[in-house]
Amino acid sequence: MEGNQHASEEAHREPRVLVGLGVLFVLVIVGEWTAFEILRPDRDYTRDYVLTLLFNGIPALGISYTGYWLRRSDIEVDQYRRVVAWCLGGMAAFLSLNLVIIAIWPADHFIENLGWARGSAVYAACGGLIMGVIEARAIKRARVAEREIARTKRVEAKRQWLGYMNSLLRHEVLNTANVIEGYSELLLEEDTNDLSADRLEVIRQQSRNLSEVINDVQVLIEATEEGHELETVSLSDVLNESVVELRAMDETVDVEATIPEDVFVRADRLLPRVFSNLLQNAVKHNDSAVPRVSITLATDADTAVVTITDNGRGIPEQKRETLFEGDTRTSNHGLGLYLVRTLTERYGGAVELRETGPEGSVFTVELPRVQRPSARRSQEKETTGPATRTVEIVQEMYERS
Numbered sequence: 321m322e323g324n325q326h327a328s329e330e331a332h333r334e335p336r337v338l339v340g341l342g343v344l345f346v347l348v349i350v351g352e353w354t355a356f357e358i359l360r361p362d363r364d365y366t367r368d369y370v371l372t373l374l375f376n377g378i379p380a381l382g383i384s385y386t387g388y389w390l391r392r393s394d395i396e397v398d399q400y401r402r403v404v405a406w407c408l409g410g411m412a413a414f415l416s417l418n419l420v421i422i423a424i425w426p427a428d429h430f431i432e433n434l435g436w437a438r439g440s441a442v443y444a445a446c447g448g449l450i451m452g453v454i455e456a457r458a459i460k461r462a463r464v465a466e467r468e469i470a471r472t473k474r475v476e477a478k479r480q481w482l483g484y485m486n487s488l489l490r491h492e493v494l495n496t497a498n499v500i501e502g503y504s505e506l507l508l509e510e511d512t513n514d515l516s517a518d519r520l521e522v523i524r525q526q527s528r529n530l531s532e533v534i535n536d537v538q539v540l541i542e543a544t545e546e547g548h549e550l551e552t553v554s555l556s557d558v559l560n561e562s563v564v565e566l567r568a569m570d571e572t573v574d575v576e577a578t579i580p581e582d583v584f585v586r587a588d589r590l591l592p593r594v595f596s597n598l599l600q601n602a603v604k605h606n607d608s609a610v611p612r613v614s615i616t617l618a619t620d621a622d623t624a625v626v627t628i629t630d631n632g633r634g635i636p637e638q639k640r641e642t643l644f645e646g647d648t649r650t651s652n653h654g655l656g657l658y659l660v661r662t663l664t665e666r667y668g669g670a671v672e673l674r675e676t677g678p679e680g681s682v683f684t685v686e687l688p689r690v691q692r693p694s695a696r697r698s699q700e701k702e703t704t705g706p707a708t709r710t711v712e713i714v715q716e717m718y719e720r721s
Contacts, residue, residue, distance in 0.1 A: 406449065608631050611630070625684055630680045634677045
């Protein structure tokens with residue numbers, strides 16, 4: 321606490337010097353005017369000092385204003401002293417030079433020499449102040465550039481590590497989980513007692529869960545990569561494909577879908593993961609005799625809103641606040657909903673748990689809507705368009721199942 325107070329005092333000290341210096345110059349001018357009016361009542365100094373206030377007083381007030389402005393500028397606090405040093409140093413150097421000149425070649429009258437010295441001090445202080453501000457801003461730009469370079473290096477190093485982790489998960493951990501699952505399935509096909517079968521079933525299910533987590537982590541790594549370009553994607557096609565995959569995953573699910581055609585959003589090939597995760601959760605955490613899932617796509621001029629409703633057991637109140645946070649300690653939804661939120665925000669949208677209770681839950685995904693791409697652009701992307709993405713999506717889903 322004391323350290324912060326001391327830092328605050330340090331930050332205000334130098335600007336106060338500038339404010340006081342400008343005010344001092346104005347007081348000196350007014351003091352000269354008053355003194356000469358008293359000492360020389362036979363002469364009217366009003367006209368001379370009105371001009372002095374105009375040509376010296378206004379720059380002096382500018383010095384004071386700079387002290388006030390400095391605390392509100394983007395100049396860093398440690399540069400305040402440099403600015404003040406330029407101001408005082410410039411004033412001292414230029415004033416000393418002019419005092420030497422005045423001593424060698426003085427003007428005819430004392431008041432003229434006094435005005436000469438005062439004017440030199442005021443304008444030298446202003447000039448030094450300008451140089452100090454320019455230098456402080458240059459240092460600020462150099463520091464910003466250095467920080468940007470350091471940040472770029474950190475980002476690049478982070479991307480390399482994420483790439484390494486992605487490769488490690490894919491080629492080592494995921495392959496190992498698949499081997500464990502495969503051998504457990506082979507053993508289950510053999511004649512085993514009930515106890516062994518139960519334990520093998522646990523091993524197989526845990527292997528599948530591990531594979532799902534690894535897949536979600538891989539998608540999260542890809543989703544956090546910078547510079548990934550978005551393109552126009554048919555939300556209608558993505559939802560229709562998700563419905564087909566949901567029905568293929570579990571034939572007992574009663575699926576209702578209201579999906580208008582030709583609704584497009586800005587996204588990438590990861591968009592289907594948003595809805596596959598929501599739909600899988602709607603079935604996976606559903607204890608109803610007949611799981612029911614409803615998918616509705618509503619649009620207006622600017623947005624597309626997808627509503628997913630299920631008849632599951634609902635989400636406990638204590639888990640709702642961390643539902644999209646990816647905290648597996650407080651939510652049995654794992655990374656799935658965290659991935660949904662990450663991808664949705666990546667596309668400029670939002671996901672929300674609208675309702676939940678014993679009769680089911682309602683999730684909404686809102687995304688900015690865009691116009692349908694032109695026919696020419698669609699033809700140019702035909703080789704890597706929706707058909708190719710559909711194959712990739714289906715392949716990913718079958719790998720997860």
